[in-house]
Amino acid sequence: MGGFAAVNDDILQNILFRLPASSFASAACVSKSWNKVCDRVLTCPKLASALSLNPSLPDAVKEALDKVLSKPIRPQFAIASIGLQFSLEAAHQIITERLGSKVPVVTNAACGIIGRDAITNTMREVRWHMIPAEDGSVSQESEEFNRGIVLIVGYLPGLKVDAIPLLRPKMEHRVTMVDRFMMDIRNYTVSVSGSVIPAGVIMFGDQHIDLTPVLAELDCVMPEETVIVGEASSRFVCKTARNSEEYNPDLYFFDALALVFAKDKNKPPGIGETRFHATLSTGVMPFGPELKAISVTAKGTECSWLTASMNGYHQILDSQRLLDDISEEMDDEAADLYIGVIQKRPSSLEHEKMKLRTYLAFYEVLGGDEEYLVVDGVGIKPGDTFLFYHSDSATASSSCLNAFEKLKVLKPAASSSRNPYSNMDSNGGVFGGLLFSSHYRGETYFDSFPIYSNFPGTPLAGIVCNREIGRDSTAASMWQEAKEESPARCSLHVCTTVYLVFVYVPPARNLYIN
Numbered sequence: 001m002g003g004f005a006a007v008n009d010d011i012l013q014n015i016l017f018r019l020p021a022s023s024f025a026s027a028a029c030v031s032k033s034w035n036k037v038c039d040r041v042l043t044c045p046k047l048a049s050a051l052s053l054n055p056s057l058p059d060a061v062k063e064a065l066d067k068v069l070s071k072p073i074r075p076q077f078a079i080a081s082i083g084l085q086f087s088l089e090a091a092h093q094i095i096t097e098r099l100g101s102k103v104p105v106v107t108n109a110a111c112g113i114i115g116r117d118a119i120t121n122t123m124r125e126v127r128w129h130m131i132p133a134e135d136g137s138v139s140q141e142s143e144e145f146n147r148g149i150v151l152i153v154g155y156l157p158g159l160k161v162d163a164i165p166l167l168r169p170k171m172e173h174r175v176t177m178v179d180r181f182m183m184d185i186r187n188y189t190v191s192v193s194g195s196v197i198p199a200g201v202i203m204f205g206d207q208h209i210d211l212t213p214v215l216a217e218l219d220c221v222m223p224e225e226t227v228i229v230g231e232a233s234s235r236f237v238c239k240t241a242r243n244s245e246e247y248n249p250d251l252y253f254f255d256a257l258a259l260v261f262a263k264d265k266n267k268p269p270g271i272g273e274t275r276f277h278a279t280l281s282t283g284v285m286p287f288g289p290e291l292k293a294i295s296v297t298a299k300g301t302e303c304s305w306l307t308a309s310m311n312g313y314h315q316i317l318d319s320q321r322l323l324d325d326i327s328e329e330m331d332d333e334a335a336d337l338y339i340g341v342i343q344k345r346p347s348s349l350e351h352e353k354m355k356l357r358t359y360l361a362f363y364e365v366l367g368g369d370e371e372y373l374v375v376d377g378v379g380i381k382p383g384d385t386f387l388f389y390h391s392d393s394a395t396a397s398s399s400c401l402n403a404f405e406k407l408k409v410l411k412p413a414a415s416s417s418r419n420p421y422s423n424m425d426s427n428g429g430v431f432g433g434l435l436f437s438s439h440y441r442g443e444t445y446f447d448s449f450p451i452y453s454n455f456p457g458t459p460l461a462g463i464v465c466n467r468e469i470g471r472d473s474t475a476a477s478m479w480q481e482a483k484e485e486s487p488a489r490c491s492l493h494v495c496t497t498v499y500l501v502f503v504y505v506p507p508a509r510n511l512y513i514n
Contacts, residue, residue, distance in 0.1 A: 024072035047432030051115035067118035081110035108236035111439035113150035114462025152461035160192040166256035203230030215491035227276035232467035283396035283495035319368030404450040470498035
């Protein structure tokens with residue numbers, strides 16, 4: 001017996017590890033013994049990411065795809081974020097054709113991208129600005145600088161992944177099928193894991209849809225250990241691995257999408273566990289007295305006009321004078337202004353309807369007059385209390401350092417050795433990161449710092465968002481502790497960066513780590 005038949009498994013494994021993904025997939029089909037060796041190469045989970053700022057869409061997508069597929073990987077999911085001047089549909093088609101029909105792919109339009117350059121391997125953080133001309137068209141300068149892509153592809157043995165949409169029938173424009181969305185997530189998780197609890201959920205919401213009530217329901221039904229992160233307000237297209245008839249785009253709008261990660265009940269022996277860890281870096285600070293909404297008028301689904309008084313008093317405040325006083329007091333004239341509203345609402349789920357849950361919801365302040373304060377969005381009710389918040393660079397900087405410290409505890413011991421066939425140490429650890437950063441934080445922050453500095457060389461991708469999703473119960477803690485109330489939950493943020501890291505626990509350590 002000669003040739004490759006005489007090569008021992010260790011040498012063959014070393015050779016296969018150096019192949020690009022397509023050649024590796026072909027090698028796995030050569031024989032049962034080769035397939036077994038290929039399985040050994042991919043025993044550990046793997047993420048691959050790449051960024052390209054090539055102004056040509058086909059070239060940018062090709063550069064990113066070539067990089068993430070330059071080494072062995074069996075894609076289970078992919079997330080692509082592209083510049084606002086790229087075609088979503090065209091980019092999505094190129095990616096799905098390259099990755100195959102069975103891989104859930106989400107492609108969304110981002111306000112900026114974060115990651116390592118596919119060509120130079122340097123870390124880049126890019127925030128784009130759309131500057132319309134007087135006639136409403138986009139300037140040539142904006143067209144040149146709003147082009148690029150960051151792509152992340154994942155292989156997570158021991159987990160199953162699929163994309164589940166939040167549907168709205170095209171014949172009933174105002175009815176979003178939240179109950180079905182929750183049930184679809186539950187049914188999928190049960191079908192692949194035997195449990196109703198997914199390990200993690202990455203959400204993407206349509207820019208014309210308010211995800212606040214949907215996220216409140218998710219937070220209500222999902223246990224604390226389920227990590228929920230994402231981008232709440234963008235344009236996206238997706239491909240699911242599920243029955244296309246079940247989610248027929250001719251019959252439904254996709255108001256949102258959930259990438260659901262669930263434990264595989266058929267996980268083979270010898271496979272460890274992938275865990276999700278998330279933390280936040282906020283960039284807003286509350287100030288001023290607590291106010292109460294007295295009357296609220298919603299203008300369609302776009303904005304709300306409300307009158308307010310100081311909590312405990314009846315006199316209606318002059319909103320214009322209030323805003324003028326705030327403007328004079330604020331040191332940073334460019335700071336963004338919001339109200340953070342404490343909302344006590346019953347769940348729409350049948351068995352939870354009698355139980356009030358407390359949430360913090362943010363609304364951008366648009367202006368006001370002598371009587372009304374005008375804010376972006378709807379959902380405020382008379383009697384809701386609120387504080388003003390403003391974007392604050394010092395808060396953003398200190399909370400970014402706090403996020404760094406929280407992730408630092410996941411670093412491996414200094415004595416750990418590297419696994420030559422994975423992105424991590426032999427004892428497991430962080431093997432990839434994903435972050436969702438607000439474009440309102442500006443260009444003065446290095447938002448990838450908490451992951452990039454703690455885990456150098458680890459694959460990392462970031463999306464610059466309009467609204468960031470991340471579960472949190474500390475946003476209003478100081479405010480509520482003063483009133484001896486339980487903390488309000490907050491899942492939809494402003495001026496925040498949400499960090500998600502993927503952690504691998506080898507099978508031998510699963511017995512000792514909770």
